[in-house]
Amino acid sequence: MNRTLDRSLADDLVRPLFHTSVWFYGLALALGTVVASGLAAWGYQIWNGIGVTGKRWPVFWGFYITNFVFWIGISHAGTLISAILRLVNARWRRPVTRCAEVITVFALMIGAMFPLIHLGRPWLFFWMAPYPSSRDLWPNFRSPLVWDFFAINTYLLGSLLFLVLPMIPDFALVRDRSTGLRRRIYGALALGWQGTTKQWHRLEAAMQIMAIAILPVAVSVHTIVSFDFSMAPVPMWHSTIFGPYFVAGAIFSGIAALIVAMAVLRRALKLEAYLHPMHFENLGKLLLLMSLLWVYFVFAERLTVWYGNEHSEMSVFWTHQTGNYAPLFWTMVACNFLIPFPILALRKLRTIPGVVFASVTVLIGMWLERYLIVVPSLGHKALPYSWGTYGPEPIEIVIMASTFGAMALLYTLFARFVPIISIWEMKVGQHPHRHALPEEDEEAAGLWRVRP
């Protein structure tokens, strides 16, 4: 019984790797076009200068940094959540972890592109990296951007490892089911996995270490992203609350992104048997918690500003509350709290559609939150004569859209080439008392072994 279930489970989950529907090609082409348009737009921007965007004096940062923070925030979906769930050994995590970790890696890659896109002279980006040269010049380690550079690269590397490690047994599974070039490729990716007990123990140990190690990295990354803002003497940026505020916001938007991604996968890859309403409900509860935390942070931030009544901060405060940015601000509050809170709090509404809807509003709300952090503050610094405003130009919107396209494309390709649900972990979940598959179960073990 177990064996059959294992088989059908594996069949189910590797099917997308072997049977490509025409939908896939259509989707890949469509998304590829979107991504290509973004690259073309970037080329156009590099050729002409940052002036083709809406950035101006004194709002030198705009859409790109908003998107940077947003995507880095999204990246907290995966590794962090998956690591926590692994550590607390939440059983329901098994179908969720890989979708989540992939989001992290891709969102980080996309997010890390934005500081480059945003540079005035992007061809010189490598000056941010420390490398010895005859000129004896090093990056300025006092700059939060350099901290960013290291933090994001560390997190990307760690997340990549965290993602790839548990993929090894699944690669081996695909290898064993395929022939020819595909076999060779997956064979290489499987790194010689044979499913020996020693290998299983090593994998488990490595995962345990990574899960513990990645947690502080994840927290530090978004803290450091928040330092990009809070280190500058800009009204409503220069605040000690920004570290935890950003981390909470990141996890908040990350969970929302995960929920949306899971829902899409569930529908597209017909994974209803693996992603149950329970998963969405549990993640929905987590989202509810983060929503409350977010409201708390927003309230705490604003209360101190209002109470402090410092002139330039108040001008930013009021543009948020009642001024030009009020529509965006209140949309954000609605999207992040007023709409999701009742949906997530009431069991009756905490259905899959409900939770997904709440997640979508949260994603919109959190994007707006980042926009509202970046733009109004820069436009309202201490000297009112130099106040300014900002609005995106088409090129920024194209590039932003293309990053969403890139995320979807990468995700599509990933789901096409890698089992999106960790097969072995699912199996372990179904054999809860065994660490790995029993040696004596020849047929099952055959799945994991290299033929002699």
Next chain:
Amino acid sequence: MPYRWGMAVDADRCTGCEACVTACHAENNIPTVGPEQAARGRAMHWMRVERYVEGDFPDVRVKFRPVLCQQCDAAPCEAVCPTYASHHTEEGLNAQVYNRCIGTRYCGNACAYNVRFFNFFNPVWEKPLNLQLNPDVSVRGVGIMEKCTFCVQRIKAAKTVVKAEGRALRDGELQPACAQACPTSAIVFGDLNDPESRVSRLARSPRGSKLLEETGAEPKITYLAKLAWDESDAR
């Protein structure tokens, strides 16, 4: 002792005529960006004269305040630059090293005075306007931050001259373009390390204060307050 360049701006003298603004453009190869770009907030004025209107008709008062790079001693722009394009020299200048700038524009955000300007496009001087360009000043290309340099080219030239002549720099011998143009001599430039220089004496004036001193950036420009006239002043 090295020089420590500083400035004093006397609001009681300033008439808001903006001679300094144009002089700065003429001296420092600052491009005019044209109406379309000016409308999009890309006008570059290293030196600007802020005006603030107080009161209502007919009891209206206007305040002029020339604002330029304050050459802060604890400058936030320097700390945040990832490549040291913005850095502090031993003479207390906030240097902007154009060739090292990669255009993160972080310094522009960190500056509380908004005196940093970005080359959103490659500037063009329509011929033969290019013949006016000051050969002693770099022409900045696209993607680079720029700002007031205290006319570092003049500082360099003056130092070269006094070194060649083997003498000390006289107070007032060296002036940035804004101070030289200012009809009312509201702008005074000099060496703060020389306690007897005019700028040092003005920096000690009871009328003096620093702009946005509360940010802790330790700006080096002293603003001398505009006085209100009363009968005794004129005696």
Next chain:
Amino acid sequence: MPPSRSSLAARLILPLAFVVLAATMACGVANSGGLAGVQERASGVSRWGTPAVFTPAHASAGAAIRAFFGLRAEARQPIDFSHRLHLDMGAACTDCHAGVEQGPVAGLPSVSTCLICHSQIATDRPTIQHITALAEQGLDLQWQRVYGWPREAHVRFEHAPHGRAGVDCATCHGNLAEQTVAVRAVDMDMAFCVNCHTARQASNDCLTCHY
């Protein structure tokens, strides 16, 4: 044989890094940040409001790439001027490059300078006759610069203070007594300048040369 663990990194991270790097470089070199203050007006206004008064920094992608890597053509001089010959005859550098001791720029001599001597000396040589003919038409020689930095290096070098500090011409220009047409004998990269400044305890502040 399955690949080793270390090649996992090689197979995933390095290609990834390479792709990102290559993409940025490829796009980046298209627009290395120089100035082109003197370019002519671009025609028309683009859809995104790029104004006509601004143009890309380089005329073509090729020009951008050359600028990024600091490639420039060897100077080709209008006549085969021999530095050696003139120095052997007892001419001093400053006789023709008059600005060296007075200001930042050494200067390239005009035909009038040539004719100070050559109105009398060696007037039978074809080159001299060519020069004389040019001068009569009011035309000058098209000397090309041998040394120099890309504009985006923003280097501001002054000859006179270096001369006063006792830096020999040959330090930077090589031994011209051995050259006919001057060639780039010294690679003036930043390390070259910095080393000398360090050795002579001259300032190495960025602002010393870049402003």
Next chain:
Amino acid sequence: MSPLDRRQFIKVTAVTGTAAALAACGNPEHQIIRFIPEDDLVPGVATWKPSYCPLCAAGCGVVARVMEGDAEVFRNGQAGVMRMALAKKLEGNPDDPVSRGKLCPRGQAAIQVTYHPDRVAEPLKRAGERGEARFVPIGWDEALAEVVAQLDALAAAGETAGLACVSRPRGPLRAALVARVLEGFGGRAPVAWEAMGDDVLRRANGVSFGSHAMPMVDLADSRYVMAFGADFLGTWHAPVTFGVGYGRMRQGRPGVRGKLVQVEPRMSTTGASADEWVAIRPGTDGVLALGLAHVMLAAGLRQASDAGRAGAAIAGWSEGLSEYTPARVEEITGVAAARVERLARELANHPPAAVLIGGPALAHTNGLFHALAVNALNALLGSVGQPGGLVVPPDVPAPASPAGLASLLEAAPTVLLLDEANPVFDAPPSWRVAERLRAIPFIVSFGSFIDETSAFADLILPDHSFLESWVDAPPAGSDSSPRVAGPVMRPLHRTRSMPDVLLDVSRRLARPLAGLPETFEAFVSAAAPATPASASGPSRARATADAPAAAAWAPPRFDGEAGEFPFHFLPYASQNFLDGSLAHLPWLQEMPDPLTSGMWSSWVEVNPRTAERLGIAQGDIVEVRSAHGVLRAPAVLLPSVGPDAVAMPVGQGHTEFTRYASGRGVNPLAILAPLTDEATGMPAWSATRVQITRAGSGDGSLILFAGATRERPDTHEGR
């Protein structure tokens, strides 16, 4: 410059710009031509050469920083590159009594006149209709021959009086030479036209003090200065000299700080700097001046006889000005009686004190009265000619009244010489300048730029820029001889100095004119040291001819009935462009206006209360309608203009004035009423009334540099 020509020019520049790369390719087609440098300059080393700023009548002495550079020039019939001396920057000349080492923003930008991309580079001949501004290049010889032929025809017909000349106010020597050429030919006396000129004040000074010179104030030693309308720190008369003095008046004397009181209906840059700003009803300044005098006389602070001749010019002076009690002054001017009393006592008790008037205060139908009243007040204060008081330089021959332009045009000359004056743009619309120019058979412009007026010319014979030619400026300081300087650099284009062209023409005539110098340079060198501004005959007689009867208050006449046109329309000389003659300089276009921070645009200043009442928001387009025209411009809300007035800067609204000014903004002068100062005939450009209505929301034409107007904006003033 014709489009074809410009394209060719660009071709040349493109070739030379890429010279190095292309020469390396060895393609002989791309070999550019390099001319032998004519100047003996050390490369990279600056020299300084004196000159005079020509942009306003003050004539600031400047020094130009000259360095070597590669310029594209045209020599011996071919285009090429030449290493030549190039002016790089202008600074005030420390030895000059006017600039005293300082310069105003316009003076700083003056260098762009020389390097302007749309400068006329060679003689042009009209190819299109009059006013269409289509021209084709023509050689100098051909062009001069045409001028000579026209003048010969005039002489042959015995109608030499058909030759006329309109110029901007020029240096006295240049003006004198032009006048001599015209006089020699038998033409009309040249007219110096300036839209916002000070003829009323000169005339009043002639009456009050016997001198037609423009007055100065010795601000440096003054303890109390009151100015009526004169934006002397911004645009009026000699702002740099005043600025230098003002700095000393404020902070130059230990323990003494002078007070500046500015009286005007719309706050100017000077008003913004003043210690006290007095809002006054337009056209009533003289009443306040006499009210102050009344208080002083009544309180025995001064004696009526102190005022002498200047007092005698005012009706009722010796009777103690009983008409001008503080209460009556309040009634007329809107300045509270108590304030009149206080100001009078302050003024009287803080000698040396001086009073100035100028600009919009005199641009009323009763302008001369205001000027005479202020002169009398000055005389009463005893400040005239004293340290710290009003300085009235020795009499200079008053230039022919700019109002003479109207009569000149009415006389329909046959040949008109235009020297940079632009009356099509800035003369009162009622003079119908364009229409009359069309009727003139032959017009020669010497302008460096094609503007609205030279667009009517048959020939454009471009002048050198001031840096390329001999220039002179009016005498100033203790020296009464004109200030003269030689060229700073070689001409960039195929231009010729205007006086030299005139002299050349006068030699080529069938009957050459006698007694003229060889060149302007020769004239200047001969005249400069000795001659104190030689005669310009016809205008001199006017100086004493028309002393009016004692002036008395007559209410100003405004055009437009107050019910229908409720707002005073107050155009003002822009800090950036003065009367609009500088709108072609990109630095000035992009310089933020001191009060509004506007760049590259026109605007209407509206009081916020008025705006609220009419539903106008900042940036909204408002329609300003007078009985004589209508214009639309974006609104700027400022409390510095009263609720019963709207103000507009003059200078924009050019239809044809280089790429930087053409088609930009609107010209407020175009809707002015045909009122003049009744005594002098000068346009009363402050005397129009208008109605304003909101015509729509902003169209993006208002470009402001500033984000907020107030330092502590209402916290809800978001952007």
